[in-house]
Structures are given as structure tokens and as C-alpha cells.
Amino acid sequence: MEERVKSSFEQQQFMTTLGAKLALVTEGQVVITCQKRPELTQQNGFVHAGVLTSLMDVACGYAALTVMPADADVLSVEFKTNLLRPAVASELKAIGTVVKAGKTLVFCEAKLIGNDDTLIATMQATMFCVKNE
Amino acid sequence: MEERVKSSFEQQQFMTTLGAKLALVTEGQVVITCQKRPELTQQNGFVHAGVLTSLMDVACGYAALTVMPADADVLSVEFKTNLLRPAVASELKAIGTVVKAGKTLVFCEAKLIGNDDTLIATMQATMFCVKNE
Amino acid sequence: MEERVKSSFEQQQFMTTLGAKLALVTEGQVVITCQKRPELTQQNGFVHAGVLTSLMDVACGYAALTVMPADADVLSVEFKTNLLRPAVASELKAIGTVVKAGKTLVFCEAKLIGNDDTLIATMQATMFCVKNE
Amino acid sequence: MEERVKSSFEQQQFMTTLGAKLALVTEGQVVITCQKRPELTQQNGFVHAGVLTSLMDVACGYAALTVMPADADVLSVEFKTNLLRPAVASELKAIGTVVKAGKTLVFCEAKLIGNDDTLIATMQATMFCVKNE
Numbered sequence: 001m002e003e004r005v006k007s008s009f010e011q012q013q014f015m016t017t018l019g020a021k022l023a024l025v026t027e028g029q030v031v032i033t034c035q036k037r038p039e040l041t042q043q044n045g046f047v048h049a050g051v052l053t054s055l056m057d058v059a060c061g062y063a064a065l066t067v068m069p070a071d072a073d074v075l076s077v078e079f080k081t082n083l084l085r086p087a088v089a090s091e092l093k094a095i096g097t098v099v100k101a102g103k104t105l106v107f108c109e110a111k112l113i114g115n116d117d118t119l120i121a122t123m124q125a126t127m128f129c130v131k132n133e
Numbered sequence: 134m135e136e137r138v139k140s141s142f143e144q145q146q147f148m149t150t151l152g153a154k155l156a157l158v159t160e161g162q163v164v165i166t167c168q169k170r171p172e173l174t175q176q177n178g179f180v181h182a183g184v185l186t187s188l189m190d191v192a193c194g195y196a197a198l199t200v201m202p203a204d205a206d207v208l209s210v211e212f213k214t215n216l217l218r219p220a221v222a223s224e225l226k227a228i229g230t231v232v233k234a235g236k237t238l239v240f241c242e243a244k245l246i247g248n249d250d251t252l253i254a255t256m257q258a259t260m261f262c263v264k265n266e
Numbered sequence: 267m268e269e270r271v272k273s274s275f276e277q278q279q280f281m282t283t284l285g286a287k288l289a290l291v292t293e294g295q296v297v298i299t300c301q302k303r304p305e306l307t308q309q310n311g312f313v314h315a316g317v318l319t320s321l322m323d324v325a326c327g328y329a330a331l332t333v334m335p336a337d338a339d340v341l342s343v344e345f346k347t348n349l350l351r352p353a354v355a356s357e358l359k360a361i362g363t364v365v366k367a368g369k370t371l372v373f374c375e376a377k378l379i380g381n382d383d384t385l386i387a388t389m390q391a392t393m394f395c396v397k398n399e
Numbered sequence: 400m401e402e403r404v405k406s407s408f409e410q411q412q413f414m415t416t417l418g419a420k421l422a423l424v425t426e427g428q429v430v431i432t433c434q435k436r437p438e439l440t441q442q443n444g445f446v447h448a449g450v451l452t453s454l455m456d457v458a459c460g461y462a463a464l465t466v467m468p469a470d471a472d473v474l475s476v477e478f479k480t481n482l483l484r485p486a487v488a489s490e491l492k493a494i495g496t497v498v499k500a501g502k503t504l505v506f507c508e509a510k511l512i513g514n515d516d517t518l519i520a521t522m523q524a525t526m527f528c529v530k531n532e
Binding site for chain 4 (some may be wrong): 314
Binding site for chain 2 (some may be wrong): 014016017049052058076080082094
């Protein structure tokens with residue numbers, strides 16, 4: 001399971017572009033970390049909401065993958081981000097957690113937390129189990 | 134108004150990282166374009182949902198800024214992305230439109246369209262008017 | 267198709283509680299109407315956000331049902347409501363429209379419009395096709 | 400604070416229509432309960448998604464009101480509902496909790512739980528503080 005997530009994560013070239021790392025893979029939960037860098041900022045020098053969302057989307061997607069059949073792939077159906085504070089922390093952590101796993105859909109939540117322990121953003125996400133037939 | 138949006142967009146270093154361009158700025162509507170590149174892809178080689186969301190967030194945010202007072206800045210409160218199809222097009226266009234402008238909050242919608250005319254994703258977003266006092 | 271929607275709508279006792287009517291059923295679009303009544307109001311005398319959401323959810327759900335196989339049933343996966351103005355109109359109309367129909371999931375949008383032609387609320391919704399096997 | 404919430408809740412005639420009760424008011428959290436009744440059902444006899452959403456919206460709104468100034472009123476800006484299981488329980492409980500309170504916006508989350516301890520639905524909501532001037 002962990003290998004499957006690692007292998008898929010490494011194929012996501014956009015994660016390399018962001019400098020994101022897969023920090024933890026357990027059944028039903030995945031953590032992604034990312035350093036703040038100038039390349040990731042918006043007009044005020046905070047990390048961009050799109051980056052925060054990308055990290056949480058990936059954390060949710062792979063959390064969902066950990067509870068899917070071994071040959072399945074995962075696609076995002078929808079997600080919603082609420083932004084609570086500017087992302088000023090130097091390191092970011094996206095924690096994605098499975099809340100309800102169905103056969104076809106897996107519902108996840110994510111938190112985006114700074115290394116200063118602030119809750120920066122949250123996500124509700126629906127993931128789709130793509131069966132390889 | 135157009136100058137203000139351009140100037141702010143150029144300060145968003147993450148837009149340079151994505152290779153995104155400001156294609157149109159009119160009152161209540163902003164269009165952002167972006168070429169598909171390997172650096173922006175997820176595990177299947179499609180453009181990453183986080184990239185699509187970033188483009189729509191920026192299109193909505195600047196659409197909102199065009200209807201705000203001249204000295205205001207814009208922050209995203211929340212947005213929701215629905216992903217309708219894999220992003221296989223070689224060029225992407227995010228069209229953000231103001232639906233309702235209040236004094237403090239501006240509600241926007243965005244569409245993410247491929248240059249093959251497919252509707253790839255949609256967004257509902259709430260933007261906050263930051264008054265400089 | 268129209269009969270199927272009518273028959274299901276009549277079984278929704280909550281629609282009777284709201285006084286909602288099925289006003290239009292076409293392929294990919296359903297319109298629900300509802301009169302403002304004191305029983306439906308919140309603390310300021312406006313129609314309750316929960317009522318507006320219920321009308322839009324049903325309009326989206328049945329719009330989705332019109333594009334599903336004849337023996338399928340529909341369930342809501344998720345929806346998001348943005349509230350743009352207080353609902354002061356005496357009659358409300360929820361227009362639900364299919365944006366993208368997949369085999370399992372159907373993505374819809376809805377608008378909630380007053381008889382004074384104001385746009386009161388919008389919805390993005392994902393509907394699930396329940397196949398009867 | 401509790402009086403203020405009670406007084407506002409009693410003016411929400413739609414809560415009487417649903418048969419909803421204010422079960423708990425503490426700083427940053429409000430619980431609403433509701434019995435399942437035929438008047439609240441959808442086509443399969445489950446409690447309607449619109450009812451579940453209404454209960455969570457009200458729980459979030461009043462949770463937000465508990466952290467607002469004494470003369471403020473609360474309006475819903477937006478909320479998203481994810482539906483995890485059919486609502487078959489005979490009694491429903493909506494727990495709304497403040498996650499981040501700003502001066503103008505208060506971000507809340509809600510859970511909708513059955514008396515059989517199932518998690519039926521969740522909500523992310525943004526509430527607006529209306530200052531009476």
C-alpha cells in the first residue's frame with residue numbers, strides 16, 4: 001500500500017515542481033509536506049491558495065487510495081478549500097484523512113497546518129475509485 | 134483597473150512557476166491561460182487538479198478585484214472545484230466572472246476550458262475585499 | 267422520463283411540507299417553484315437558506331435523473347450553496363441544470379431566482395446514479 | 400449569549416416546521432436535534448438532504464453567533480454538504496463548531512450524527528457577522 005502511494009506520488013511531476021514530499025502513509029491517512037519558497041507565493045508573499053489546495057488534494061487523494069483495492073487508481077471528483085489565515089509559515093503540512101470509504105466514492109477531509117502550529121486551511125473532498133478492468 | 138490587475142499578477146511568483154498568462158481583464162471578468170507542460174502533471178500525465186484550481190482561483194480573484202475600490206486588495210475566502218474531465222488539452226483557459234459584488238464579499242464563478250473546447254472544471258468562489266486604511 | 271420524475275417528486279413528503287411544485291421537466295433541466303410562507307422563514311423573516319438549498323438540491327437531483335437510465339434512482343453526493351442576497355421575493359424558482367453527465371456521477375448547477383428577477387443563491391452539486399440490479 | 404441564541408432560534412419559523420430543537424449552546428458550539436418524521440423525507444423514506452443541511456446550517460450559524468459581539472446578527476455566506484450515508488436514524492443531531500473566528504467572517508464545521516452513532520453528513524460553512532450600527 002505504501003509502495004503504491006509512493007510510486008504514484010513520484011509520477012506526479014507537479015509535486016516535484018512544488019517541492020512537496022510524501023511524509024507519512026498509513027491506512028486512511030497521508031501527510032504531505034512542503035517548504036515555503038518564493039516560487040510558490042502570491043502577490044503578498046504568502047504561499048498561494050492554489051499551492052495549499054494542491055497539497056491538500058494530494059493528501060486526500062492518497063489517503064483515499066490507501067483504502068481502495070490494490071489495482072485501483074484515484075481521481076478527484078470535487079474539493080472545497082476554506083482559507084483561514086495567510087500562509088506565512090516556513091513549512092507546510094497537509095494531513096488528508098478518510099472519513100467514509102464507499103466502493104466507488106471515498107470522502108476525505110484535510111487540514112493544512114504551518115510549522116508554527118497554525119491551521120491555515122481546510123478541505124472537504126470526494127475521491128473516485130477507478131477500477132482497472 | 135487593468136494596470137492594477139497586471140501589476141498584482143506579476144507579483145504572483147507562483148503564476149510564473151505555472152507559466153500562466155493574464156489574457157484578458159475587463160470589468161467583472163478575467164481570463165488566464167496556461168500551456169500544458171510535464172511540470173504541471175499528475176500521475177496519469179493530465180494537468181494536475183491543483184493547477185486547474187490555481188488558474189480558476191486567480192481568474193476569480195482578479196475578476197473580483199476589477200469591481201473593488203482602487204486601493205483595495207483581494208484575498209480568497211473559499212472556493213470549490215468540480216472536476217468534470219481529465220485535462221488533456223494542450224492549452225488551458227480559466228475564465229473568472231463576478232456574479233455578485235458586495236462591499237466586503239464578491240462572489241465569482243469560473244470555468245476551465247481546454248483549447249479543444251471541452252469544459253474541464255468549474256469553480257464557485259468567495260473573494261474578500263481588503264481595504265487599505 | 268417526465269413521469270418518472272413526477273412520480274419520485276410526489277413521494278418526497280418534504281416537498282409537500284415546503285409547498286414546492288415541479289414546474290418543468292426537460293432533458294437535463296428541472297424547475298421547482300415555491301411560495302414564500304411564514305413557515306419557511308429564518309429569524310429576519312427571509313426564506314431560510316435551508317429551504318433555498320432544498321429546492322436547488324431537488325432541482326439538480328431530478329435534472330440528473332432525466333439523463334440517467336430508466337430504472338436508475340438518484341442520490342445527492344454533495345452540494346455547495348452560495349447565498350447572494352436575502353430571499354425577500356414572494357415566489358422562488360430553483361432551476362437545476364446538468365452540466366456533465368457521466369455513467370456514475372452527474373454534475374449539475376442550480377440557480378435560485380425570485381419572481382422579482384433577483385439571483386438569490388447558486389449551487390454546484392454532484393449526483394450519484396443508483397443502478398437497480 | 401445563550402439567551403440571544405434561544406431568542407433568535409425561536410424566531411426561525413422554519414425550525415418549528417422541521418420540529419428542530421436547540422439542545423446545547425456553549426461558546427463556539429451549538430447542537431440542534433430533530434426527530435425523523437414522514438414530513439421530512441425524500442423518495443426512499445430517508446430524511447431529506449435539505450433537512451440535514453438546514454440543521455447543520457443552523458448549528459453552524461448559532462455557533463458563530465456565540466463568538467460575535469452582543470449586538471451582531473449572523474447570516475450564512477456559503478456552505479457545502481457532503482452526504483455520507485442515508486439518514487435512517489430516528490433522531491438526528493447537528494453539531495456546529497467554530498473553527499476560526501474573524502471580525503467579519505466566522506468559519507465553522509458541522510457533523511450530522513444519528514442516534515445510532517452513524518456520521519451521516521458533514522458541512523463546511525462561512526458565516527457573516529452583521530453589525531447593527
